[in-house]
Amino acid sequence: MTTPPLGLRDQKKMARREAMIQAAVRLAVERGVENALIEDITAAAGVSHRTFSNYFGGKAEAIAAKHLDRARGVAEVLRGRPADEPLWDAITYAALSPYRADKKSPDPEWTASIRLMTSEPSLLGEFLKTNAVAERELADVVAERTGTKVARDLYPRLVAATVWAAVEVATDKWLSTAKPAPITQLVRNALRQVAAGLPDPSAD
Amino acid sequence: MTTPPLGLRDQKKMARREAMIQAAVRLAVERGVENALIEDITAAAGVSHRTFSNYFGGKAEAIAAKHLDRARGVAEVLRGRPADEPLWDAITYAALSPYRADKKSPDPEWTASIRLMTSEPSLLGEFLKTNAVAERELADVVAERTGTKVARDLYPRLVAATVWAAVEVATDKWLSTAKPAPITQLVRNALRQVAAGLPDPSAD
DNA sequence: GGGGATCTTGCGTGCCGCGCAAGATTGCGT
DNA sequence: ACGCAATCTTGCGCGGCACGCAAGATCCCC
Numbered sequence: 001m002t003t004p005p006l007g008l009r010d011q012k013k014m015a016r017r018e019a020m021i022q023a024a025v026r027l028a029v030e031r032g033v034e035n036a037l038i039e040d041i042t043a044a045a046g047v048s049h050r051t052f053s054n055y056f057g058g059k060a061e062a063i064a065a066k067h068l069d070r071a072r073g074v075a076e077v078l079r080g081r082p083a084d085e086p087l088w089d090a091i092t093y094a095a096l097s098p099y100r101a102d103k104k105s106p107d108p109e110w111t112a113s114i115r116l117m118t119s120e121p122s123l124l125g126e127f128l129k130t131n132a133v134a135e136r137e138l139a140d141v142v143a144e145r146t147g148t149k150v151a152r153d154l155y156p157r158l159v160a161a162t163v164w165a166a167v168e169v170a171t172d173k174w175l176s177t178a179k180p181a182p183i184t185q186l187v188r189n190a191l192r193q194v195a196a197g198l199p200d201p202s203a204d
Numbered sequence: 205m206t207t208p209p210l211g212l213r214d215q216k217k218m219a220r221r222e223a224m225i226q227a228a229v230r231l232a233v234e235r236g237v238e239n240a241l242i243e244d245i246t247a248a249a250g251v252s253h254r255t256f257s258n259y260f261g262g263k264a265e266a267i268a269a270k271h272l273d274r275a276r277g278v279a280e281v282l283r284g285r286p287a288d289e290p291l292w293d294a295i296t297y298a299a300l301s302p303y304r305a306d307k308k309s310p311d312p313e314w315t316a317s318i319r320l321m322t323s324e325p326s327l328l329g330e331f332l333k334t335n336a337v338a339e340r341e342l343a344d345v346v347a348e349r350t351g352t353k354v355a356r357d358l359y360p361r362l363v364a365a366t367v368w369a370a371v372e373v374a375t376d377k378w379l380s381t382a383k384p385a386p387i388t389q390l391v392r393n394a395l396r397q398v399a400a401g402l403p404d405p406s407a408d
Numbered sequence: 409g410g411g412g413a414t415c416t417t418g419c420g421t422g423c424c425g426c427g428c429a430a431g432a433t434t435g436c437g438t
Numbered sequence: 439a440c441g442c443a444a445t446c447t448t449g450c451g452c453g454g455c456a457c458g459c460a461a462g463a464t465c466c467c468c
Contacts, residue, residue, distance in 0.1 A: 009434055009445075016447095038424075048448050053425060088403070124336070125329025132332060146405045151380075154394055155405040157373045162398060165365030169358055176355075190358050194366060197401025199292070201350045201359040213414075213465055220416095242455070252417050257456060 017055055017065070019045040024062040025113050033059065033120050060126035063113055067127065070098045070110065071134035074167075078141045087145060088195045091159075095167055095191060096184050106183065115175060135164045166190035221259055221269070223249040228266040229317050237263065237324050264330035267317055271331065274302045274314065275338035278371075282345045291349060292399045295363075299371055299395060300388050310387060319379060339368045370394035 006014075023044035027036035038059060042052045056062040078094035085093075099106055117127035139160035143150045150156050170186035180186070193202060210218075227248035231240035242263060246256045260266040282298035289297075303310060321331035343364035347354045354360050374390035384390070397406060 007435070012434095013446085037422095050426090050448055050450090051446085054447075058425075121333075125333050128332035128336060129325075129329050132328070148405050153405065154373055154377065154390075154397065155402065157376075158370060158394060158397055159402050161369030161373060162366045162402060165369055166362060169361045169365060172361075173358065186358075190362060193358065193362055194398075195401055195403060197399055198359065198363050198366065199399060201352050201357065211466070216464090217415085241453095254417055254419090254457090255415085258416075262456075 016045065016047055016051070020047065020052060020055060021062055021065045022109065024059060025066070025109055025116070028059075028063060028116055029112050033063075033116065033122060058126075060117075060123045063123060064117060064126045064130045066110055066113055067117070068130040068133065071130055072137060073098060074134060075137035075141050078138065079144070083145065087142070087159075088191070090145070091142075091163055092188060092191050095163060095187055099184055099187075111175065114171065118172070118175075131164055131168065135160045138163060162194040163191065166194045220249065220251055220255070224251065224256060224259060225266055225269045226313065228263060229270070229313055229320070232263075232267060232320055233316050237267075237320065237326060262330075264321075264327045267327060268321060268330045268334045270314055270317055271321070272334040272337065275334055276341060277302060278338060279341035279345050282342065283348070287349065291346070291363075292395070294349070295346075295367055296392060296395050299367065299391055303388050303391075315379065318375065322376070322379075335368055335372065339364045342367060366398040367395065370398045 020041060023041045024036070027040055027044065030036070036059070038052055039049055041059070041062070042049050052062070056065070074094050074097060077097040078090055081090040081093060114127075117123040139150050139156045142148075142159045143153070143156035146156065148155050167187055167190070170190040171183065174180045174183040174186050224245060227245045228240070231244055231248065234240070240263070242256055243253055245263070245266070246253050256266070260269070278298050278301060281301040282294055285294040285297060318331075321327040343354050343360045346352075346363045347357075347360035350360065352359050371391055371394070374394040375387065378384045378387040378390050
């Protein structure tokens with residue numbers, strides 16, 4: 001996506017960021033969020049305690065960072081879709097795009113972070129914030145596509161909110177089911193339902 | 205609602221809680237969230253610094269408390285609706301119920317706290333958490349009503365999520381518009397749209 | 409009216425976010 | 439090739455906060 005020839009400076013920056021995120025998730029999973037001190041995380045990532053604060057507002061933000069990157073990608077992919085493609089087809093494609101990169105099943109580090117954030121109350125707020133950011137950006141793109149205005153019309157925000165709700169619910173079901181259907185199928189299904197409206201219960 | 209003859213003990217408890225919430229919102233609005241120290245809040249409420257921590261997990265939780273109470277009421281009202289009432293009629297009634305108590309326009313302290321939470325990043329997470337809690341409870345009631353199961357079917361959670369999204373978007377528009385239509389009308393409108401599905405932009 | 413339960417309060421501790429200034433490292437023009 | 443300037447990391451320190459603990463106050467109920 002963003003490949004303006006990256007300087008050495010920014011390369012190291014990315015590497016440090018990635019190292020911190022990875023260490024944060026790993027340690028939080030291993031020993032629990034409360035017991036994974038920032039000091040431990042920065043030690044594992046090979047940076048100073050103080051540097052962590054330059055990158056993230058807190059432990060939760062670091063853990064949520066991967067999910068944030070993934071979520072923002074959805075809006076970005078939607079923006080890249082041809083303008084004449086039907087809206088909900090484009091949305092479905094975009095919503096599934098994060099899973100296309102994954103080889104077989106989704107990135108285990110990503111799923112681990114999701115489980116963590118949805119189970120630990122101290123992380124839940126940050127998790128919801130990332131979704132809110134992504135939803136906002138999605139609304140912007142939907143507005144562009146449909147000739148509506150976020151500030152004026154309810155439509156783009158309602159679409160973005162329902163889309164994200166569908167993704168969210170589908171993901172949650174996928175995570176909490178013993179032998180779940182492929183997550184792409186669950187997402188597709190949920191999107192079909194919200195697009196069509198929800199007057200009555202329909203089978204999954 | 206809950207009127208088992210309240211003891212003196214619980215009366216004082218409620219009063220303290222209310223005093224802290226009110227002081228928290230007021231001071232946070234007056235001088236900014238960061239500058240409203242917990243010490244100040246507790247001083248204004250006439251309780252100890254330590255007592256605050258017994259009631260709330262943090263400043264954000266105290267500020268969000270009023271909204272949380274309001275939001276949970278929606279699910280509770282829905283549960284009280286007759287079983288043979290059409291689902292979306294009952295939902296609409298329940299979603300509008302918080303505003304029925306307000307005399308003319310919504311409780312100014314409530315609107316103030318909403319503005320605060322949606323504008324201050326440090327509060328946004330807690331705000332979204334309260335909505336998530338309310339959404340969860342709403343999903344439970346929807347499941348009861350429709351004979352579905354939250355753990356099995358996507359339907360109740362999708363309904364709850366879209367309903368809450370509609371309320372959220374409508375509220376946000378009401379707050380950000382110079383001379384807005386009545387909030388009840390905006391909510392009703394948003395609910396109609398999500399219930400019917402969102403294939404194409406429709407006028408508000 | 410008294411015993412037991414519940415809650416507030418004060419104290420102490422460890423963690424965290426951030427301001428500040430100094431030192432290190434990279435980018436870039438010449 | 440080199441040095442200057444910009445950027446960033448790092449160490450230090452401080453104020454604020456969440457929470458455990460024990461003692462004292464308050465209320466419930468018999």
